[in-house]
Amino acid sequence: MSAAEYKILIVDDHAHNLYTLRTLIEKHLAAEVLEAASGREAIDLSLEHRDIDLIILDVQMPEMDGFQTASMLKLRKRTRDVPIIFLTAAFKSEEFQQRGFAVGAVDYLLKPIDDNLLINKISTYFRLISKERSLNRELERLVAERTAELEQARQYLQNILTHMGEALLVLTPEGIIKTANPAACRMLDYAEADLIGLAIGDVFEEEGDAEAGAFMGTWLEALIRTGALAKIDARFIAQDGRRVSILFSRTAVKDSDGRISDIICIAKDMTGYVRIDPDDEHANPKETEQP
Missing domain, CATH: 3.30.450.20 (PAS domain)
Known part of the structure; x- marks a missing residue:
């Protein structure tokens, strides 16, 4: 794959699941993968890395489950807008899915993971992120141009007033x-x-x-x-x-x-x-x- 353009945080308390996810993502996508084995570690990593683009979060974890972790991430300004995809093998009912969306998830996928579905989901969010980045760059360019124009006009008027x-x-x-x-x-x-x-x-x-x-x-x-x-x-x-x-x-x-x-x-x-x-x-x- 080409150089990483995006950064994904994957969170699961099972090392095998983390390995499987990392291998799948790195095979198909230009993304840097961060791993967390618990909700607490995920929160700590989100504080350390300011540029996380997507979080894939297991629901069933000890101490702090996925719902609690997502709620904590959404409380923080730095991570409140980062998309979260929930993965779960146990919480399959519509009630739990609704709970996942209520705490800020953008998707709720069931295990065993369909590799193609997950990669397509991630790719969709990457395309949205890329579009947002392009819009932000264009906005920054327009703001910079307008700022330069205003400064030029201000300087022009200042020269008139001065002289x-x-x-x-x-x-x-x-x-x-x-x-x-x-x-x-x-x-x-x-x-x-x-x-x-x-x-x-x-x-x-x-x-x-x-x-x-x-x-x-x-x-x-x-x-x-x-x-x-x-x-x-x-x-x-x-x-x-x-x-x-x-x-x-x-x-x-x-x-x-x-x-x-x-x-x-x-x-x-x-x-x-x-x-x-x-x-x-x-x-x-x-x-x-x-x-």
């Missing part, structure tokens, strides 16, 4: 800073870790609003209605107290229920620019850089 010239702040609906990009940290002279957790009112002044709570209330009302607010003249308050003139806009991000989950704030540094009064007939109404 954009405008300051970006992401706030909770209550106005607490969740995220800040490097431009915002530079404008405010804060490390990102120090900005996170501050209220927007700690670093922001809007003309005409004396208190942060007041304009947050106005913000939320407007954001709930429209989802965005137009650019406004405002000021960042740097860590050292300096006021940095900015052009500021806010956009609400809503969840599937229509509730605001985040507020995105973008600010352009207007230092060095002055706004020309549009009523001044001698001035260009556009923003003009100071000489």
